[in-house]
Amino acid sequence: MLMLFAVALMLALLAIGSHVTVALGLVATGLILMIDGVPLTVVAQTAFKSVNSYPLMAVPMFILAGNLMMRGNIAGLIIDLVGSVVRAVQGGLALTVMVTCVFFAAISGSSVGSAAAIGAATIEGLKREEYPARFSAAIVAVGGTLGLMIPPSLGFILIGSIVGLPVDKLFIAGVMPGLMEAAFLLGAVAWMSRRYGYGITTTRADWGGFAKRLPKAGAAVLMPVLVIGSIYTGYLTPTEVSAFAAIYAAILCLLVYRSVTVGGVWTVVRDSVLQTTMIFAVVMGGSLVGFVLARMGVSAGVVEYITGINMSAWQFLLVANLILLVLGMFLDGVAMIVLTSPLLFPIATALGINPIHFAVIMVANVEIATLTPPIGLNLFVMSGIAKLPVHEVVRGVLPFYAVRLTGLMLITYIPAISLMLL
Template identity: 30%
Template sequence: MNAIILISVLMILMALRVPVVFSLLLSCLFYVTFLKEIPMIILAHRMLGSLQIFPLLSLPLYILAADIMNSGRITEEMFNLSRSLVGHIRGSMGHVNVVASMIFAGMSGSITADTAGLGKIEIPMMTKAGYDKSFAVAVTGASSIIGPIMPPSIQMILYAMIAEQSVGRLFVGGAIPGMVMGLAIMVTIYFYAVRRKYPYDANRAPWAEIWKSFRRSVWALMTPVIILGGIVTGIFTPTEAAVVAVVYAFVISFFVYRTLQLKDMLKMMVGSAVTSALILVIMGAASVFGWIVTMENIPALIRDFIMATTDQQWVVLIILNLVFLVAGCFFDICAIILVFTPMILPVLTAFQIDLVHWGVVEVLNVCIGFLTPPFGVGLYVLSDLSGLSVSQVMKAVTPFLIPLLISLTLITFFPQLVLWLPEIVFG
């Protein structure tokens, strides 16, 4: 009974648009005040204790590295390289949008920040080239979903903390799914571009131009290579890789591209600290809520209920996909990972679902929910960014959910799309 009341209080608070962190803390406070005689000081100890984890140091560092990389010419060079590679394909600027997101997105720690940050560049770029604004908005929203899947990913780090899995395996495991998603979105773009006769570069870029664009952007392209290469070879841990990413981003921005000034660093450091604080306070609140949930034996109850309903792994995967897709429409992505993951771990274990495989599937689910009508937060972000109404954004985005859901289905039911590369790399 206490478990039902606890979950009900949380749902009511969230329905009332109370911020996620306060919804979690107020529901916990209600529990210890009215349902159990537990000293409130324990909540503070639990909240602070959950944040004393060494890998969490990587959160502000990856965010700072992304801010530095976004500071100037690096983003421009990424777009120039993407255009030289895919500019000759029908719907070229849409493909450039996707390729740039695959290369560059996902490091800010927030899909909202990725959508807004790259969208400020991508949407005007596409409309100026002759594309409908609604189409540019849809492509930008769909391509932003790739960011948290491609390494490095803050969402993967949070899942790894909760599920006690290797951050390196999750990073590497997201590479192929990210490419599958990118290819699926590009096929959809091509279909619409042919149908609507969108422009494209008539001639394929000569190799000399491609080489010139590659040479200019190679320093930026080396960032994920250095991060993943160092983790895979064991030169440094994922946490140490975040430090390397910051130093490397600073060196190429300040000394190579010369677009960064020292006075900008303070603003970026403050910004990354604020963003990190938002994530960490949600993580601390979610940890307290998770402790109460475990104490009430809710994960075991969920496991027993599902096992009594079915004994088929594929049915369980469908149920969990639906739960996380719906949750992604309403709640903060980080909060979903932190609150829901501990509840379903016994279910995953009971049905022998690989935790690395599910980690990638879970992150993809909540990210698609971010863009799903009618309540997906991403719809409102894109509306504010573009000046289009929410209904216009919904109409434009909906067709792009098809390739995303197809990708999700493939990744869910063909685990080797996630697991093959980590098995090759780590054994």
Template identity: 35%
Template sequence: MIIAILVIFFALLFLGMPIAFILGLVSVAMLFMGNVSLEILVQRMFAGVNNFSYLALPLFILAGNIMGKGGLTRRLMAFANALVGRLSGGLGMTAVVTSALFGAVSGSTVATTYAVGSVLVPRLKEEKYSNSFIASIIGPSGVLGLIIPPSITMVILGITANISIGKLFIAGVLPGILLTFFICIYVAFMAKRKGYGVVETERISAKEFFRVSREAFFPLLTPVFILGGIFSGLVTATEAAVIAVVYGFILSMFYRELTFNKFKEIMVSSAVTSATILIIISVANAFTYVLTANKVPAMISEFFLQFASTPIQFLLVVSLILLILGTLTEVTSLIILLSPIFMPIALQYGIDPIHFGMVLIMNFALANITPPVGLSLIAGCSITDRDMGIEDTFPYILHIIGIVALVVLIIIFVPGISTVIPNLFE
């Protein structure tokens, strides 16, 4: 039965059917084959999203959209340009640093790509950056919004794998900075080698730098309020998301860039994005239940315990599995399907839950830029050129994938990068 289910699953996946429908159909097929009532499917789907913590998802999505449309992105971009704009490949590095800063206030991967790309892509083209290089930078830089707190992906993982969302947030700081640094080094190297970009020779004045920093100050306080509220014990992650929405709305009104028409677009976009994610979570929960009833997780656990004798070997095997599956399906499904299976095994190996959570997060970041289903890469292509395909990003995207994979390995072999800051709050 398991072989039949796998054949159906991958056949539908390659035919291009949406992942939520695939999971639903496969669940129905498994219930029919097991002579189980379909009422179980409805019950498990409802139970999958009947969790107060999931309210943080639409709220963080709404907060990110408000900040993207309300003038915060432009101020963060000016600040990033003041920091790295004079370096070789300065505008490309500005895109990377802005994505990191915007990720720190939005928590959304694709939203980060579109918010930053919509402003910087035309300027990158003016400075003679090639389309393939632009898409390979703008798209993958969006995954910094997945790693740097707050992160919508971390909220889903924390709830699904029963890991502290607050500690996951703070654990993403150093890995996010590390990945930002590596990508910036790559951009500077390639820009100098290919002659991309124009290096600004005029030094920014202290007065101008102070003005730019002052304008970016209040947007950059967003993660401070979110993480400070959570770790002070004053608010939960969901309540922190409410703070982010209110704070972003107040700043946008203060900057006078949030019109009524923009607000309508924000509400519609946030609702559609939230519904898409929650439908996947709902159906994936039912699918996970069916797998558990058929003892699939137990068989996977036995496999690992037999062939992976050390924690490092286990983490490497998990990373390989996620690398393969990440080319076939999107991240939310991977979290809901695999984290409940892998987490108990990780605990048997004595792996710190926060460390394991960050290994998963970094692998999910890698999945977001891996063809053919890497959503961030697809977003980067679409915002660079409507007619651009993923194949047009080669070979640059292979270099970026290698950089992210390197950071994954560093996180695996150096657990302290993930755990040192969270341990300070125990």
């Protein structure tokens, strides 16, 4: 009964507009005060311990690297390079946008950031080529979600820090699912463009233009190769790679392309610190909730109940997906991860599910959450950039839900997709 009241109170705080960190912290602190023998100092100790994590230090560096690349207008270089050859087919510019989303996914780790950068660089071009406005907004919103799956992924860093899984293995596990999702989305965009006659095509691929643009864009294209390659080979840890990525991005934007001034770098650093602070605040609030669940025996009780009713692994995965999809309507990705990880991972482990595979399933659900109203952040980002009502962006995204749900089911019930590179 006490836990039900706590959940109702947290939902009420969120409903009146309280930040998720405030809601989590207040409810968890209140419950801690009701537990006998637990001093109030535990609140500060638990919160500090949750962010005093070496793997979690990769978060601010990857955010900084992604923000620098976005501020430096790298999207324009990639669009020009890829578009040289891809725009010779029907829907070429839309396909170019999706390929650019894959590129930014491999450097930013952020869904919203990728959508914002690519949307700002492509919406006007898509409009000039007479793509429907809601289709244009939808492909950027959907493509931006790949930033959560393709490494470096902030979602995997959070899960690894909370659950204690190796972040490098989580990154590697996200490569094939991310590429599969990208292939599905490219196929959907190509099919829709051909069926409805979207876009203006050129007569042939401009390989000469591609060769001319490659030297200039080559340094940017090399960045995701270096990041993923360093992690896969084990040459650098994810935290070390994050620092390398930030330095590399700064050199590109300041010295190679000269697209960002020193003053601009300071602005990017300030924005990155603010974004990191918000993420860490949610992590601290979630850690308090996790402490309460463990101390009150809720986590152990749920595990015992699930194993007691002989729920099979496939049934649990179906239920977990349904829970995460519903939560995605009301919570952002960070809040979803920090709230559900302490509860769902012990159950998955007890049922014999590989925890790395389950982490990929969770991130796939978070991807869909960024597209799910009424909270889906990518919908609001593209609504602002494309100057469309949110419901119009949702209508554009609707055909892609089937693609994302198909990908989720394949990831869920074919573990080899996630684990083949480990």
